[in-house]
Amino acid sequence: AEPRLVVARATRISSRLALLVLRDITERERVEQMRRDFVANTSHELKTPVGAVTLLSEAIESAADDPDQVRVFASRLSAEASRLAQLTSRIMNLSRLQSTDELTEDRLVSVDEIVASAADANSLQSDSAGVDVVRGGERGLFVRGDAQVLSEAVSNLIANAIAYSPEGSSVGVGVRKDDTVVEITVTDRGIGIDEADQDRIFERFYRADPARARRTGGTGLGLSIVKHAAQRHGGEVRLWSRPGRGSTFTIRLPAADMPEASTAKKSRKK
Numbered sequence: 001a002e003p004r005l006v007v008a009r010a011t012r013i014s015s016r017l018a019l020l021v022l023r024d025i026t027e028r029e030r031v032e033q034m035r036r037d038f039v040a041n042t043s044h045e046l047k048t049p050v051g052a053v054t055l056l057s058e059a060i061e062s063a064a065d066d067p068d069q070v071r072v073f074a075s076r077l078s079a080e081a082s083r084l085a086q087l088t089s090r091i092m093n094l095s096r097l098q099s100t101d102e103l104t105e106d107r108l109v110s111v112d113e114i115v116a117s118a119a120d121a122n123s124l125q126s127d128s129a130g131v132d133v134v135r136g137g138e139r140g141l142f143v144r145g146d147a148q149v150l151s152e153a154v155s156n157l158i159a160n161a162i163a164y165s166p167e168g169s170s171v172g173v174g175v176r177k178d179d180t181v182v183e184i185t186v187t188d189r190g191i192g193i194d195e196a197d198q199d200r201i202f203e204r205f206y207r208a209d210p211a212r213a214r215r216t217g218g219t220g221l222g223l224s225i226v227k228h229a230a231q232r233h234g235g236e237v238r239l240w241s242r243p244g245r246g247s248t249f250t251i252r253l254p255a256a257d258m259p260e261a262s263t264a265k266k267s268r269k270k
């Protein structure tokens with residue numbers, strides 16, 4: 001090759017290499033920035049309940065002579081403590097889902113079991129809110145992954161659907177298989193979500209209506225966990241919503257083949 005051509009080629013290669021290195025540095029910086037934001041947001045979110053616990057403990061101490069007051073403060077203390085426990089456990093789950101670690105479990109999981117345990121986890125809430133959770137759709141479907149992570153994701157969707165629905169309404173949990181994808185759908189007839197908020201609500205700590213979310217005891221992490229759980233399983237979350245009409249969240253996961261045993265049982269029954 002002609003010397004000039006060689007030089008030109010060499011420059012092209014080295015500038016491409018430089019670009020690659022640069023891209024790698026930007027990516028690492030982005031991840032590092034995300035980690036810093038996470039720590040900053042988390043510390044900020046923890047401050048409120050930690051402050052409340054401190055104040056309430058002091059209040060109990062100074063009200064020691066008044067048993068009625070003590071009871072009131074103690075019950076508020078216990079509510080704040082359980083909120084703190086929920087917040088820390090969600091922070092831990094989310095940080096685990098965001099890390100590059102492997103999922104702890106990768107086995108065949110029954111979608112029926114995911115939905116049943118998610119509905120069970122919300123039975124107290126649905127009773128006290130007067131909202132019915134109605135299951136429907138296909139049975140006997142399977143996906144691969146971590147059963148606990150997946151049922152927590154579905155449970156978060158059901159919890160939101162209940163929290164943002166009026167008393168007396170019902171929440172539908174449906175399952176269907178579309179070619180190679182299993183869809184788990186949670187539908188409510190609640191307050192709905194403004195279009196401007198529909199992308200943002202999947203961000204950590206984002207709430208469409210902070211005052212209302214606080215009243216419903218939200219952490220602002222539920223949907224972020226749902227999104228990461230779906231993505232870790234090779235899936236995604238979709239949202240349809242109309243303000244005042246309600247919302248439908250759909251977790252889409254790659255379908256897995258039915259395990260041998262249950263296929264055999266089914267064909268024997270026929």
Ligand code: ADP
Binds near residue numbers: 188206213
């Ligand atoms: P939170 O713990 O505040 O519910 P999430 O991450 O689960 O946090 O949800 C983020 C925000 O998305 C909520 O604060 C609420 O504004 C909105 N949202 C989530 N689910 C629903 C729903 N089913 N109907 C209406 N708004 C919802």
